[in-house]
Amino acid sequence: MIKAKGIYKSFADKKVLSGIDLDIKPGTIFGLLGPSGAGKTTLIKIITGQLGFDSGEVVVFGKSADELNGTDKKKIGIMMDNHGIYDRLSCTDNLKIFADIYGVDHKKIDETLRKVGLAESAKKPAMKLSKGMRARLQLARVLMIEPKILFLDEPTSGLDPMTMKYIHKLITEQRDKSCTIFLTTHNMEEATVLCDEVALLNEGKIIDRGAPHEICRKYNHQKKINIHLKSGEDIELEDGAKSADKIFSLMEQGRIETIHSSEPTLETVFIELTGRKLEEEEKYA
Amino acid sequence: MRNVGVIIKKQLKDTIKNKTVLIQFIMFPVMTLVMENAIHIKDMPENFFTKLFAVMYMGMAPLTAVASIISEEKEKNTLRVLMMANVKPWEYLAGVGIYVWTLCMAGAGIMATGLPSEQIPFFLGIMAAGFAISIAIGACIGVFSSNQMVATSLFMPVMLVFSFAPMLAMFNDKIEKVAGIFYTQQLRILMNQMSFDGIKTETVLVTAINALLGLVLFFIAFKKKGLE
Numbered sequence: 001m002i003k004a005k006g007i008y009k010s011f012a013d014k015k016v017l018s019g020i021d022l023d024i025k026p027g028t029i030f031g032l033l034g035p036s037g038a039g040k041t042t043l044i045k046i047i048t049g050q051l052g053f054d055s056g057e058v059v060v061f062g063k064s065a066d067e068l069n070g071t072d073k074k075k076i077g078i079m080m081d082n083h084g085i086y087d088r089l090s091c092t093d094n095l096k097i098f099a100d101i102y103g104v105d106h107k108k109i110d111e112t113l114r115k116v117g118l119a120e121s122a123k124k125p126a127m128k129l130s131k132g133m134r135a136r137l138q139l140a141r142v143l144m145i146e147p148k149i150l151f152l153d154e155p156t157s158g159l160d161p162m163t164m165k166y167i168h169k170l171i172t173e174q175r176d177k178s179c180t181i182f183l184t185t186h187n188m189e190e191a192t193v194l195c196d197e198v199a200l201l202n203e204g205k206i207i208d209r210g211a212p213h214e215i216c217r218k219y220n221h222q223k224k225i226n227i228h229l230k231s232g233e234d235i236e237l238e239d240g241a242k243s244a245d246k247i248f249s250l251m252e253q254g255r256i257e258t259i260h261s262s263e264p265t266l267e268t269v270f271i272e273l274t275g276r277k278l279e280e281e282e283k284y285a
Numbered sequence: 286m287r288n289v290g291v292i293i294k295k296q297l298k299d300t301i302k303n304k305t306v307l308i309q310f311i312m313f314p315v316m317t318l319v320m321e322n323a324i325h326i327k328d329m330p331e332n333f334f335t336k337l338f339a340v341m342y343m344g345m346a347p348l349t350a351v352a353s354i355i356s357e358e359k360e361k362n363t364l365r366v367l368m369m370a371n372v373k374p375w376e377y378l379a380g381v382g383i384y385v386w387t388l389c390m391a392g393a394g395i396m397a398t399g400l401p402s403e404q405i406p407f408f409l410g411i412m413a414a415g416f417a418i419s420i421a422i423g424a425c426i427g428v429f430s431s432n433q434m435v436a437t438s439l440f441m442p443v444m445l446v447f448s449f450a451p452m453l454a455m456f457n458d459k460i461e462k463v464a465g466i467f468y469t470q471q472l473r474i475l476m477n478q479m480s481f482d483g484i485k486t487e488t489v490l491v492t493a494i495n496a497l498l499g500l501v502l503f504f505i506a507f508k509k510k511g512l513e
Contacts, residue, residue, distance in 0.1 A: 048369065050365075050368070050369065070371055074371065078369045080362070080365070080366075080369075083361070084361065084362035084363045084365060084366035085361075085363070086295070086299060086361075086363055088299055088302040088303055089295075089298060089299060089302070097291060097294075097295045098370055100287070100290075100291040100294070101287075101288055101291055101367075101370045101371070101372060102370065141366075
């Protein structure tokens, strides 16, 4: 659905993207993870044709990105982290503008507002909406057009956990409707919950990619088993035959409250990978 | 072309709720009606306030409105969202331009109600040309500015020069000579004649050069900054 090969992009002398390769399968949620300034938004802008690039190739819907016509572009929904909402207009009027541009039936507006939980605020001017409501209005704008590809740039940045959960639900619903979702975030937990595949972007380079759990397993150097006993005591055991007797014994005695392996989170993997690089940079500094 | 209509419709809804832009369109027509009906001074030229305010309206309203609209959309990222929705820059600019020109013409129509009926088409023709030039200059400022604050600091002096120079020219010969290089002053002269008879080459030439300069500056600003 989306392919990129050897994308390079520089702004003046600063290299922003260096040799980015992507192959995103249809009907999946792909997460591009990285800290601020890693080049996530730049990559979205390049794939969606908002920004040119120095070299490489981008293919969307089987066509080169610069060959996408109006009909193709109408199948792409883009939600950037900067709001872009008409503050003085109501939620309905905000959606009407884009319904008219995309040729969407106005009946779909109320339906979409209901879906994102803004039906009761339909007549409210956007300036009176909370941050979470504005994010949902933004999402409504892209969901209304029933996109085949959805680009979401930090969709839950700065939102409360409830709104975040609500938006996650809407995103997975879209995936279930065979929509391909390209998501950027620096929230690793969000990526683990939502994404089928992630790529870790740091200083313009993809440093690793794969399913979130695969990446976590790959960097599980410790291979430990953590046990929390009903007595409140925590035990850490080596993952191996030696620990088996101890675990069986605890199980027979019914003393185990929880037991789990100690795979790192995406966040710790990212820190491990980029932390090394930062140390190297400091050496040169 | 459908997107041009969408932009016009959007602007119409937005302006009703945007008092700062709305006041630009209605202030001078209302002032004209009030002054023409309330003040009658002996030996005052006929339709003095209509012609005075018409020139100020021409140099002020479209210029500030277009610059404010474009710079606000840039600042709030709504313009970027429109571009991402595949609205072409020319569709957006045409939508805003047509919308502002139409509203200004409606205002000019109100101002023209006090004029003798045979002068109305001529008056509206002058206003139409003046609005078009001001829109090009306003668009140039809007495109060049990254936000509303920059736009205001740019359009304020430009707008004051274009709208006040013709008025000040009535009281000072030196200012009149300087003001002669502005389209607003030339169109004021034309408005006083209210006829194509005896129209000076200078008037046509200065107005055409002003229009051309406005367009050239707009294309330079657009090429340099685009609508990002």
